[in-house]
Structures are given as C-alpha cells and as structure tokens.
Amino acid sequence: MLQIALLGCGRIGQLHAATIAAHPGCALAAVHDVHAPAAEALAQRHGARAVASAEAILASQDIDAVLIATATETHADFIERAVAAGKPALCEKPIDLSLARVRECAARIAGSPVPVQIGFNRRFDAGHRAARDAVRAGEIGTLHQVIVTSRDPAMPPRAYYEAAGGLLRDMTIHDFDLARFMLGAEPVEVFAMAGGLIDPGLMAEIGDHDSAMILLRTEDGTQCHINNSRTAVYGYDQRVEALGTGGMVVSGNRTPHEMRRYGAQGVETAPPYLFFFTERYGAAFTAQLASFVQAVEAGRPPEVGFEDGHRALALAEAAYLSLKERRMVHVSEVA
C-alpha cells in the first residue's frame, strides 16, 4: 500500500486527494499546503495528517511518494527536492512556464532512478487511449493526419488567466501532449494562429488569447491540427481524430447518461456533454494514479515522464515564436 503525500491542497489538489483516497492500492498519508487551514481541512476529510512543512514530508520515512499539485512556479523545485529525497513524484503539468527552468531541472535530476511522472491525465482517458492503441496496432494503416479538438466549457476568471502563463502554455499544452501521444513521433514544425474572440478586451489588456488553431508536422510529414476555445456552451469538448491509409478512429465526447429526446423540433437530442475535466477526466485521473502506483511499485519508468513535460512546453514555446513571426517554426529553434 503506497503511502502518498499530497503537496498543494487547492482545487486540483483536492481532486487528487479524493482520487488517492479512493484508490485501493495506495493511501493518502499526508497533505501539505502553504495555507495551513486548506491542508487541515483536506486532511480531516480523508483521514490523513496535515504537515506544515514540505521538507518534513520529503524527509518522512513513511511517505513512499509525493503528488505535486502546488502553484506552477514551485513544480520544478519540488521535483528536484523529491528526486533528491528519493521520493517518486507525480507532478501536475506544466513543469514550469519557463523552458530554461525546465532544462535546468532536467539537468539536475539527470541520471537519477527516482521516477517522475507528469500529470498529462488525458492520456489515460479510455477513449483517447483506445484510439492511440488502435493507431499503434496498425488498425488504420499508416497514420497521416491527427486532429485534436479541445474546448473548455467556459472562460476562467481573470485571476486564473493572469497566473496561467498564456493559453498555449496552460491549455494547449495538454493538446500538444495528446498530439505527441497520438502521433507516436515528435512534431518538429509548428504554426500557430491565436486571438481574443471571446473576450477581446480582456485578451488585449493582458496580452493573451482565448481561441487558437495550430498546425504541427512530424519529421516524416504526418500532419496534425489542434483547435482550442475557452468557451463551448454545449460542454467540455474533447475529441481526437486519427486518419490513416486504412481508416479512421475518433475518440469523442461523453454525455452524462444515455437518455435521448425526440420532439417536433428535433430528434436524438442528448444532454450536454460532461461539464469539465473533473467530470470528463475523473476516471482518467484514477487511471493515471494507478499507472503511477504500478510504475513505482514495479520499479519501472512512468508512462508519462519528465521529458514529455519538457517537449510539450517546447512545442508551446515554438508556437509562441510562430505567433510572433507569423511563420512555421522548427522546434529546434527553441529547443
């Protein structure tokens, strides 16, 4: 029974706490947050202990692994400290908003056998994974095109936007990872188009985007398109499509249940898609944790490693350079 300590008790930390607590193969041993009452409340809810100091957690003999769900700017630091302390870590994405910092972190943990998994939970969605598996198994022949549609249900608050590091590093980074997961090869070229279509005023003011379309290409020419929007009133829209010489697979959206309406105005109407990531990817969070626990217990590298976090961020950086220079950018230009 793997004893896991949670660092960070905010929204996503609470989701991870519940996932850990419900998982039969591990236990939520301890929780920590810079804001002590948050840790205490979460500890109480799950029968864990609240620990005031992260250092104490990393030094604790009865903690087997850590889940890092703190503020983004502390991720790299905690990864380094966890590796130094010999604690396997499952860290929320992104590793850092700065590619230089990610590289520094990579250099510092290089050679260590301590597993570090990055929280690209979508890879564990049953539909996306079945699509990836079908592609790898050759079901659609040679892969030619991948299309990732990724739209949040509603605009986050301004405070979130200001801290998130930009649409492409915060939101699209999941899609860059999903594209890599589907492609099975590294995208080497990136072109990006982005704008403020939903809230042009706010986007102009904070220099960010709420809508984007991106093209990627791998060394062997496989093509990929990603589209993003911060608003989709019909529910969280998360689709992946892969076209090959032998067919196509599509991983689509899930409705909360299978009741359909038929009336004079329209037929086959389903309820809106699952609202957001806690609903849509709840099972994926569980599967991600299970994969982490298995990797730690089996002493093998995690399914989604540090380098995956690195490469997704490099794609985001290349996309920002493309946005600026309005041209195709080779990933080597930023890497």
Place this chain on the structure above:
Amino acid sequence: MLQIALLGCGRIGQLHAATIAAHPGCALAAVHDVHAPAAEALAQRHGARAVASAEAILASQDIDAVLIATATETHADFIERAVAAGKPALCEKPIDLSLARVRECAARIAGSPVPVQIGFNRRFDAGHRAARDAVRAGEIGTLHQVIVTSRDPAMPPRAYYEAAGGLLRDMTIHDFDLARFMLGAEPVEVFAMAGGLIDPGLMAEIGDHDSAMILLRTEDGTQCHINNSRTAVYGYDQRVEALGTGGMVVSGNRTPHEMRRYGAQGVETAPPYLFFFTERYGAAFTAQLASFVQAVEAGRPPEVGFEDGHRALALAEAAYLSLKERRMVHVSEVA
C-alpha cells in the same frame, strides 16, 4: 421500355405516376380514374394519355402492365380483370378488406402465369432490406426476436379513418408484411392489444383504434412484436430490429440531412425524421417499381406476390379475433 397504365389518380396514384415517369426502364403510357378530370390533369403533367375506360386500358395492345391504385374495394376486381387480360399488375395493398374476397380472387387467378405484385413498398427500403439480407446471410446467427416499430406522424382525417377498414387492416398490414419479410417464416400465432389513446372519442364512435401492440410467433417459436401509433410528432417512425444468437441488426429512421446542433440545452440534435411515407419510402417506391419491371421483363414471379397480400390480411384478421377474445389466436382459426 415497359408501357405501364395507371388505374387510379388519387394521392397514392399520383406518387406512382411520378415514380413511373422518372424510371428509365418504363413509361407512363396511360392513366385512368373514375373522376375524369383527375386523370386528365395527371396525364398532362406526365405526357401520358388519359383513358376514360379501364376496360379500354386492359384491352389496349400497347399497354404492357397496369399499376392498380384505385379505391381498395376495387383492387381484387381489377386484379382479376388484369390477369384475365394478360396484363401484369402491381396492386396497392390491401388486396381487399375481406379475407373471403381475397380468397375468391386467389381462386380466380390461380394457375395464371400473369404476374401480380402487391405494393408492400417497405420491403424495398434500403435499410430494411439490408437488415433482412443480413439475417438471411446468417450474420446474426439464428433469429430469435423481431421488433417492428411503425408510427405515423399524425392522425389522418376522419374520412380516411372511416374508409380505411380499421387500424390493423390499413396500417398494421404493412407491419405484418414486414414481420413476415424479416422472419422468413410464417407467424402462426397472434395476440393483439389496441386502443383509442390519441383520440378516444373518435375511436369509440367509429369503433377503431389509433394505438396498438401486437405479438406474433412462428411455428419454430421465433418471437415478434409490432407497435403502432397514429401520432409521432418527431416524424414518421419506421424501425425494424432483429436479434439473433450472433448479434442484432436495426434498420432505423432517416433525417432529411446530416446537420446536428449542439447547445446549452442539448447536443447532437438532428432535424425531425422524414415526415411521412412519400419522403421516407420515396426511394422504396422507385425500387419496388424497378423490381416489378424486372420481374415482368424477365418473366419471373414478382418479389412480393398475391399470397403475401393474402397472408398479411390473414394476420390482421387473426389480430382482430384476438382483440375480441383477448387471447392468443392461431392463424388457422381465420384462414
């Protein structure tokens, strides 16, 4: 080029006229109606000649075949006259509302090589036919259950109801035939339940029904359910489902186009199903005609023969006896 004469220029006759005129393998040579202006208008529309006497049509050397779309009570008579005149006939269902009259007609045309096809157009619907073909090809193993859903979009006018001969002889007769088509074996037992749910007052007054559920069973035990309603505000609902040991096939409804809506109230909303039989079974009428033309030209029996019309009516009679006596009825009791 088969020269076809149309007897009867009412609503269904006009549909047949257009179908014949558009078919490359036959021509609408002549039309006849007891109401001469109807025949003249239709003749003019399609460049055919209006003929005042049905007898003249049956005696005409340049008419190769007739399509009988007259009032129901004249069907059997026209079949007999067409056969006597050596004119292949495609006759609208039902042959007659009286099983005795149908048997008399059968006796009179017995032994004649002149082809008589009954207008069970649904057998020619591409989806229903693909389902039947899959069943016959063994794709679902041994057939165990068939479910036929058949609902009109809206109540017909009272005048139609009064002339139609009762729900089970007018509407369900198509479903009895479709059940036979799918089952590939004769139903021998019938149980029926029917009522006036949509317009209880009118149904009570005229002694008819607007909603029904029926069970059938073949000699070898295969089970079949039919449900009928005279109202379905979401469009003409025409489905066939077949369950076997190896799987299931379902022939469903068609939307006028493939546009789907996604909004805050629901997703995947299709436009209402094709409104009624002219829309849904338009292509089936064409395929039915093509089959008739081919059979006539090849000198082989039609795909849907007089006996099919007879047996569907026998099932309706058995269903009426079941309704009356509230028990399972063996078809031999009415046949």
Place this chain on the structure above:
Amino acid sequence: MLQIALLGCGRIGQLHAATIAAHPGCALAAVHDVHAPAAEALAQRHGARAVASAEAILASQDIDAVLIATATETHADFIERAVAAGKPALCEKPIDLSLARVRECAARIAGSPVPVQIGFNRRFDAGHRAARDAVRAGEIGTLHQVIVTSRDPAMPPRAYYEAAGGLLRDMTIHDFDLARFMLGAEPVEVFAMAGGLIDPGLMAEIGDHDSAMILLRTEDGTQCHINNSRTAVYGYDQRVEALGTGGMVVSGNRTPHEMRRYGAQGVETAPPYLFFFTERYGAAFTAQLASFVQAVEAGRPPEVGFEDGHRALALAEAAYLSLKERRMVHVSEVA
C-alpha cells in the same frame, strides 16, 4: 455515518459491500454469511467485522441498518426480523418467489415505521431516471406506449437457472418494476409469450424460458411491451422507450468509452456495450444506496418500497397464468 451490516456475502453481496465501503455517507460495519469463510474474506477486504450470527447483527446497538443479499428464500424472513428489530432494510429482489409468502410478510410488517427498500437498482440508472423524469414533467405530453428491452449478455449456468425461480420471476421482474416506474400507473392486464430459443433442450428439461415478449396495459389504456433474452452477444442490452403525444424519450445503452472506428467495412463502430449489470448498473447501485441512506437518515419512506416488490411479483404471477392459459390476464386474478 450510517453503520450498515451486510447479510449475504455471495456475488451480489460483494458488490453491495464494495458500494457501501466506497460511499462517503455510510460504513460497512459488519458482514454475515451462512458460509463463515465468505464473510471473513469480505470483512477483511473492507475492514469490517465478520459476525457469525445474523441474530447478533440484528441485536447490535451499533448497527443502524441492514442490507439483505442472502438467498432469495430467506429474504422475507430477514425483512420481518429486521423490521422487528427496528433496523431499516435494503433487500435484494425478489422479496420471495411465492406471492403468498410476500403477502404474509406484508401483513407481518404492516404498520411498522421501519423503512424497507427493495433493490430495484435500475430505477437509479441516470438514463432511465432522466427518461422517467421527462415523462413525469410532461415533456412528451400524455404517455401512450412504453417499450422495455432487457437482454442479458449470456446464458447463466444451469445451477443458477434451477434456483432462480423462472425467467419471469428472476429476470423480467426487474422489467416489470421498470415498466411500473415509467408508466406511473399500475398495469392491470398482462399477456405473456415465452420460449426456449437459446437452449431449447435445457429449457424443456427444467421447464423454464430464455426468451420472452410481454404486453401490459394500465387501467387508462397505456400500452407497454417488454422483451427479454438471455443472450445478447453485443453486450447487456437495457433500453427504455416512452412515446407520448408530444414526443419520445429513449434511455439507451452505454459503451465503455467513446472511441469509434471507421473502415472500409463499416463506420461509427463502437465497442460492445458494457458487459453486464455490475458494469452498466454500477453507478445505479451507488445511487440506490445513497437514496436508502438519505431515506433512513431523513426518516422518510424509501423511494422503492415493499409494495413495489409485491406488485412486480404479482405481474410475474399474472404473466405465468397468461402463459399457461394463452390469454390476457387481469392482475386481480392473481392478487
């Protein structure tokens, strides 16, 4: 935190144990089984205590409620004892295979305020419930027809069959309850047709059925059809359809994920439906338990009461009489 004791540690008991253990509002305090090792193993898995005597459980001060998942023939007895002991009970269906015994039990617990809930879990399926709610809310106008499709994925072993009490009491009883749930009115007439189509030899030998079609009618004429099969190779098939004057709602089947395949042989292919009730109705079992816990804690009658168990069995009895006499049976004939 409601302390629940589980009586019966077989397959369904183990499912309930896991459901109770995972539910935040209650705890699995104790488990009992006539086969002590089964209880001990289950107790250990969930950190509960194994209790050798059911009497001890019913007498225990720290047990708030019981979940009865023992052999069918003990259900009524345990209900009576739980009520006598003042312990709210959630009892698996059926109450008993004998309608007389159910009535005796009803008489014995009559007037007691102790809540007894019968385990008709399908009422708690999100899709079925949404369909029922839509009907009650008037979304489809006046209800006219209900169609329940209920097919198990594969034949149970002979031993199960021999103990189950007959297809209509064991399997269809769920559908009788679901029909009542959807209809919102009592079916008063029943007609049944059943046979041994999947394994005719075994069915003939043990006098049971593996395939059935049933018709029901309420006092006001609303029509209902149920079809059952013990085999559906494409997965557990659980559908409910309701037609009204204003439209239709359909609660359909769920696939394990939303990946679809498109190839030269066919398109839009989904993976087979969730295999059986543990997969399809897992969430419904959880919702059923939550409803029981809430009812107990709020001191209000359970959503699905003893009388619901009684009436579903009465419909099964009426159906058996109909099978025997091949006629429509009024429920009052058996009640």
Place this chain on the structure above:
Amino acid sequence: MLQIALLGCGRIGQLHAATIAAHPGCALAAVHDVHAPAAEALAQRHGARAVASAEAILASQDIDAVLIATATETHADFIERAVAAGKPALCEKPIDLSLARVRECAARIAGSPVPVQIGFNRRFDAGHRAARDAVRAGEIGTLHQVIVTSRDPAMPPRAYYEAAGGLLRDMTIHDFDLARFMLGAEPVEVFAMAGGLIDPGLMAEIGDHDSAMILLRTEDGTQCHINNSRTAVYGYDQRVEALGTGGMVVSGNRTPHEMRRYGAQGVETAPPYLFFFTERYGAAFTAQLASFVQAVEAGRPPEVGFEDGHRALALAEAAYLSLKERRMVHVSEVA
C-alpha cells in the same frame, strides 16, 4: 421551360446532363463535345440534339442557357463567349487555373447583366446549407471557428492528377469556397501545409500533394481550418463544423441507409459513407441547377457568382505562396 445546352460530355458533363434531364423546370436541348461521339451518345441517351459546333449553340435562338463542363482551360473562354452571346452560364469550377486569366475574364464580362454561376455544388448540400443558415440566423451566437474536413475516397489516376492543376486548385478550392460560405466574411490570411503522404513517389515526381492542412483567418479574426486527404477508405468524408459563442453546428456524412450492426466485436456499425461526389452531392447538383434556373428565370444574380470563383482561386494562390515561403500570407499579396 428553360432550354439548356451542355458544353462538355465527359464524366461531370454526363452527371449534369442527367440532372438537367430529370429537372422538371428545364430541358436538355443540346449537347456539344470536341469529341463528337461523346456528344452523340449523350444526346441519344437524353433525347437531346448533338451539335458539332459550340458557336452554333451560342448562336442558337432556342437555347436559353449553357452549362459549361468542358476542360478547365476552356472555361474562361466559354464564359466570355456565353456572356457575349447573352446566354446565362452555369460553369464548372475552377474558372481557370491562372488567377491572371480569371481577372482578365472578369474584366471582359464586367458590367454585363448576363448571369454567370460557378459550380460550387457543395453550397447546395442540405446539411451544409442548414449549418450555414443556422449560423446566419444567429443560432450559435457569434461565429468563432469553422472546421472543414474534406477527403476523397481514393486517389485519382495519375492522368487526372497531372491535368488537375494541383491539389489546392483542384480539390481544396471547393473547401475554400465552403469556408467562405460558412464564414460569411472574406478570409484575408492563409497558411498552408501540404505533403505527399499517400503516394510520396508520385507526388515528388509531379510536384503535387495528396494531403493538406490549411488555416484561414478573416479580417475580424474568425478562425478556420481545412484538412484534405485524397484517401478515406471509409467513404467520401465531407464535414463542416462551426463553433460560436452560443453553440455549435456540424454537417456530417451520410450513409447509404440506416441499417446498423451490433455484434461481439462492435456495435452501431453503419455501412461506409456514400462513396463519392456523385452519391453524396447528387441532390446538391440538382439543387444547384434549380437555383440557376430560378435565377435565370427571375432575372436575378445567381447565388454563387463569378466573383466567388475568383476569390476561391485567390485563396488557393495565397496557399501556394504560403507553402513556398512557409509563412502566413495575406490574400492581398496575390490579389
């Protein structure tokens, strides 16, 4: 009854001939082809007259309009001659492969009231049109993103490829037009990525592409993505998706019928999509012709005019410049 002459009796000409012949509001009066036997065969099939000289057709008093389905390089010339002769023209796309020639043609016909319609038949697909209408009607609020998926079922022969003028001018030009139709505003920026993924050898040899992904942006920032492939083994893949602040509409693919298969390997399997444009857009060709006939008879400009053909080609030119320079191109750079 509009008397139409067809210029060009190749594959697409034959399709137009059949469409004209079947349309009740017009007649196929004459046909012409540089290869006289082709014209004669087609004339005979439809009861039209074959005319050896195009000039004779344009001079003929009893010809009301022409449909130009000749080789691409003659389109502009025939448009000019038809306009000079006062014959309304429906001309297959593209107007010409050279943007300069298109501009020259535009200058020559400028100011003439003779209607010229360009054959962008997809605008007349019922699903695409319903999607466009929903967008225009404000059903999805403010439009933000459009995604056009357009994939042919199978690679054309080499000879076709060599004459077609390049993927973006031959195939994507339809999608550029469809994008403009959906966007309701001019795309002003274009980025293109294309390659030879299906037949890399042939593509390298003839300097063409078989797979492409393109991004477009309008002046107000609305984003659009087009993806193309010359192969889709599951059938002609023609989809349009539009996302707005208030929802989404999607126009999808059509199956030949509505039969679905359910088996142990998968469920809800539909037959492959309609094979190619004659099947999928057959009704659209008919609607396109009807629109042309109505415009001519009403004396109003056609729904899809010369300028639409011009602008679609300008987008193709901009896309080729983008391909070459690997950067976003403003349409004004080529226009």
